[in-house]
Amino acid sequence: MEIKKIIKGCLAGNRRDQELLYRRHAAKLYAVCLQYSGNDEEARDILQEGFIKIFDNLEHYKYEGSFEGWMRRITVNTALEKFRSRHNLYRVDDIDTIKEPDAEPDNQDYAGLEANDLLEIIRELPTKYRMVFNLYAIEGYSHKEISKMINISEGTSKSNLSRARVILQRRVGSYTGLKKIVANE
Amino acid sequence: MNEKEANIDLLFRNGLKDYEVLPPFGVCDNILSAVRIKSRPYVFLRIAAAITVLTALSFLTYRWSRQVLVEPSSAVIAFNVPVSSPIIFLPTRNPQNLQERKESNVKSSSGSLSEVDNVIPFIEEVNATSFDYPDQIKNIQEAKGFYFAKNETSNSLILPYLNTSATNSIKLTYSGFQYFPEAIVAKPEKRWSIAAMASPTYYSSFNSGSDALSKQLTSSEQPLVSYSGGVAFSYKLSKRFSIQSGLYYSSLGQKVDGINSFSGFQQYQYTKGGPNFEVLTANGTVYTNNPDVFLSSQGTNRVITAYTNDVFDPKKASLQPVSTTMDQNFSYLELPVVLKFKLIDKTIGINLIGGLSYNLLVNNSVYTTVDGNKYSIGKTEGLNPLTLSSSLGMGMEYSLSSKISLNLEPTFRYYLSPFSDATGSFIHPYSFGIFSGFSYKF
Numbered sequence: 001m002e003i004k005k006i007i008k009g010c011l012a013g014n015r016r017d018q019e020l021l022y023r024r025h026a027a028k029l030y031a032v033c034l035q036y037s038g039n040d041e042e043a044r045d046i047l048q049e050g051f052i053k054i055f056d057n058l059e060h061y062k063y064e065g066s067f068e069g070w071m072r073r074i075t076v077n078t079a080l081e082k083f084r085s086r087h088n089l090y091r092v093d094d095i096d097t098i099k100e101p102d103a104e105p106d107n108q109d110y111a112g113l114e115a116n117d118l119l120e121i122i123r124e125l126p127t128k129y130r131m132v133f134n135l136y137a138i139e140g141y142s143h144k145e146i147s148k149m150i151n152i153s154e155g156t157s158k159s160n161l162s163r164a165r166v167i168l169q170r171r172v173g174s175y176t177g178l179k180k181i182v183a184n185e
Numbered sequence: 186m187n188e189k190e191a192n193i194d195l196l197f198r199n200g201l202k203d204y205e206v207l208p209p210f211g212v213c214d215n216i217l218s219a220v221r222i223k224s225r226p227y228v229f230l231r232i233a234a235a236i237t238v239l240t241a242l243s244f245l246t247y248r249w250s251r252q253v254l255v256e257p258s259s260a261v262i263a264f265n266v267p268v269s270s271p272i273i274f275l276p277t278r279n280p281q282n283l284q285e286r287k288e289s290n291v292k293s294s295s296g297s298l299s300e301v302d303n304v305i306p307f308i309e310e311v312n313a314t315s316f317d318y319p320d321q322i323k324n325i326q327e328a329k330g331f332y333f334a335k336n337e338t339s340n341s342l343i344l345p346y347l348n349t350s351a352t353n354s355i356k357l358t359y360s361g362f363q364y365f366p367e368a369i370v371a372k373p374e375k376r377w378s379i380a381a382m383a384s385p386t387y388y389s390s391f392n393s394g395s396d397a398l399s400k401q402l403t404s405s406e407q408p409l410v411s412y413s414g415g416v417a418f419s420y421k422l423s424k425r426f427s428i429q430s431g432l433y434y435s436s437l438g439q440k441v442d443g444i445n446s447f448s449g450f451q452q453y454q455y456t457k458g459g460p461n462f463e464v465l466t467a468n469g470t471v472y473t474n475n476p477d478v479f480l481s482s483q484g485t486n487r488v489i490t491a492y493t494n495d496v497f498d499p500k501k502a503s504l505q506p507v508s509t510t511m512d513q514n515f516s517y518l519e520l521p522v523v524l525k526f527k528l529i530d531k532t533i534g535i536n537l538i539g540g541l542s543y544n545l546l547v548n549n550s551v552y553t554t555v556d557g558n559k560y561s562i563g564k565t566e567g568l569n570p571l572t573l574s575s576s577l578g579m580g581m582e583y584s585l586s587s588k589i590s591l592n593l594e595p596t597f598r599y600y601l602s603p604f605s606d607a608t609g610s611f612i613h614p615y616s617f618g619i620f621s622g623f624s625y626k627f
């Protein structure tokens with residue numbers, strides 16, 4: 001069914017269309033939620049809140065650009081709101097007390113890593129590193145935009161990204177090595 | 186360093202692009218229930234508005250039909266038949282001057298009634314023993330409120346009732362006319378009728394068993410909006426009673442939540458001679474017959490298979506997620522025997538309807554719907570091929586003409602015999618539908 005018809009049905013309160021919209025996009029958006037959250041419960045909350053916002057704001061969708069992209073932005077913003085609400089309770093900058101990785105791994109072979117492995121690796125990152133990495137590397141925001149979005153300085157954003165990359169490279173290396181061992185066995 | 190950074194960014198960006206993970210069971214319901222709260226007032230308002238409009242229309246139609254019935258529009262007058270005391274209502278502007286007008290008109294030989302507003306005196310002069318009508322009679326046709334027609338069978342002149350729009354009227358007794366009420370000239374009564382009816386129906390079920398498993402199963406099963414329709418023949422036994430039978434097709438169904446389905450499994454399946462998956466439902470066990478489908482359950486153990494999670498992971502095999510629900514559909518051919526009792530016999534008639542129906546299972550399918558397209562899963566086993574249901578309803582019949590009526594029948598149907606007793610429980614489905622359609626009397 002054409003997305004315009006589904007949106008029209010959703011706006012009219014048609015449950016079947018609402019369900020159809022959910023079933024068509026939920027799996028992809030839930031993957032985004034998992035990417036931004038540290039645990040499954042939080043991801044579930046983000047998905048629920050995000051979808052409710054999507055349904056509430058459907059009337060504002062102007063059919064300009066990708067509808068999936070529009071939904072993804074709402075979901076990411078919902079995840080950021082969750083992050084900011086926690087940020088009000090304690091200074092996120094203080095989280096940056098994580099121990100610096102010892103050294104960067106050398107040339108890496110990323111072959112054999114699957115999407116669920118990558119998701120697992122990214123979710124192991126400290127929250128703020130994960131946020132900055134997701135916003136910069138996956139969503140494509142600049143450090144200036146990120147600094148405004150999660151209320152940190154541009155310098156902190158750059159620093160967090162750099163640290164996130166180092167950690168990710170190390171974890172990717174570990175995963176790849178482990179996979180090779182399992183494959184050889 | 187920058188290149189490495191870019192590499193790690195690209196690795197995650199490309200690796201997670203279009204990645205999908207099925208959300209947990211229940212999230213959809215939570216979201217839709219929250220969204221529905223917002224849209225519900227509009228739905229209620231629309232329903233309330235529709236009910237108000239229908240009630241108002243019904244009331245006005247009823248009032249209108251009552252008004253039409255009390256007016257003597259269907260009465261006829263025939264000439265040349267002796268009668269004891271016929272009564273004719275005639276309009277007059279001035280009853281006091283009636284006698285004078287009568288005399289002047291009788292004396293007139295011109296027969297032109299245009300000169301007088303009232304024709305009562307003239308009628309009394311009519312001598313219609315044959316169809317050689319006097320000139321005066323012919324001229325009467327020009328008078329306001331009078332229309333003549335020749336009755337071929339009785340060899341008499343038919344005079345429909347006079348203009349009833351006048352507010353003042355007088356009684357006139359005349360031995361040369363006879364008043365026939367409608368019943369005397371009514372045609373033979375039409376006892377047979379054929380109707381085509383259809384309805385969307387709400388379907389659900391009672392569980393009369395005490396089986397714990399079936400109760401657990403029914404908790405995650407939701408009824409689907411179903412439909413029913415067919416042709417019915419009715420025979421009028423008496424003024425009040427009529428008996429009806431026919432052939433209906435009805436499609437019922439339910440949605441089973443918490444069943445993840447994936448496509449693309451055919452290349453991995455190795456089962457021979459049996460279904461890959463069995464799914465327990467309150468109406469029986471579903472056996473898959475589509476080798477391409479992979480099923481798993483969320484939170485329950487209702488999917489029985491050799492391909493358990495530790496043997497086969499659909500995500501690692503990159504199977505395409507299809508849905509998290511499964512639809513069961515049962516179609517029946519119904520042969521009802523229904524007795525109708527007419528409560529009100531007016532332009533809008535009201536009937537009480539009750540009866541039994543034999544239902545023959547003609548189709549049984551299990552599928553999931555993706556983007557409006559059905560993706561077949563299998564069939565439900567253990568269904569009773571023949572069931573018996575009872576129905577009770579109230580029918581409203583609005584006569585559009587003497588032969589055609591518009592019918593509206595809210596009907597509750599209860600299945601006396603269960604669809605299936607495969608799970609050890611006794612699921613008695615019931616449905617409610619508002620049948621609408623047209624009937625033709627002959």
